Amino acid sequence: MNFTRLLARRTAPERQVIAALRGRLPARLAALPDAGSDFVALVDLAAQQGVHCFALQSPFVSDGEVELLALLGSAQRRALVGIRDDRKDAPERLLRCGLLLRDAGIWLPVAQAGTDKASSALSMPRPEQAGLARARALSLARSRQVASTGDFIGIGISRQYVSRLCKEGHLQRVRHGWYRAAPIAAETRLHHHS
Structure with a gap:
């Protein structure tokens, strides 16, 4: 078992973002206009690309959630590099969700992509x-x-x-x-x- 894939082993901001990806927005994020619909749209776009999130009650983190954490961390800093989605609205949706997280005070690390060995297989x-x-x-x-x-x-x-x-x-x-x-x-x- 890979214990780094346990949700409980993630940082508080990562757990908050994973909850948002799974459909339960943290209070300070839910207070922002259109946050819920933007995150639903992001998860839908990701699913179309084969990047999936686990159910809300899952104690584990999916490869898709790890990838989305990395992309959102980059989007918060407007560094949208390496996005594999050809649809024009995907980078904009990532940027919007990253900025919503930033506005809510939920910061993800820049180097998120390299912190989980399993996540690099997704790349x-x-x-x-x-x-x-x-x-x-x-x-x-x-x-x-x-x-x-x-x-x-x-x-x-x-x-x-x-x-x-x-x-x-x-x-x-x-x-x-x-x-x-x-x-x-x-x-x-x-x-x-x-």
């Missing part, structure tokens, strides 16, 4: 998105001399996927938690042998 690209995720990761690595694990997480690339890109020869580990793009000649050779 693994779906098979049809693998090329896009690899392109985003390589673009980030090439735009800087070195990129940190946090930089990759910030654009929706999990630690596990970064490790996979290293094993496949697309990235090189510089030191613990820091990576650079493999030389292009090495990538070309890898593709010719595949």
Whole structure:
């Protein structure tokens, strides 16, 4: 059993947000106009993307709830990077809910995505998105001399996927938690042998 997935092990702000995602708004959030309908709409949009929340009485936290916590934490700071929803209203809805949380005084941590090992599995690209995720990761690595694990997480690339890109020869580990793009000649050779 993964005890970090127990709802009781989450911080008070995280528990309040999870309750809101499950349909029970905390009092200070419920007092804000349209908060209830905005959170219902966010959960509906997430469900359409395969991101689901558990029932209100569940003592555990779902992968979807962990992902939404991370996205809402970013949205509070207007850092909507790595959102995998192609619908135009999703980033706006995330931003609206993140700002509602901020206005209610409920702050989520910025680095939420990396705090739960199970959550990073959710960031693994779906098979049809693998090329896009690899392109985003390589673009980030090439735009800087070195990129940190946090930089990759910030654009929706999990630690596990970064490790996979290293094993496949697309990235090189510089030191613990820091990576650079493999030389292009090495990538070309890898593709010719595949």
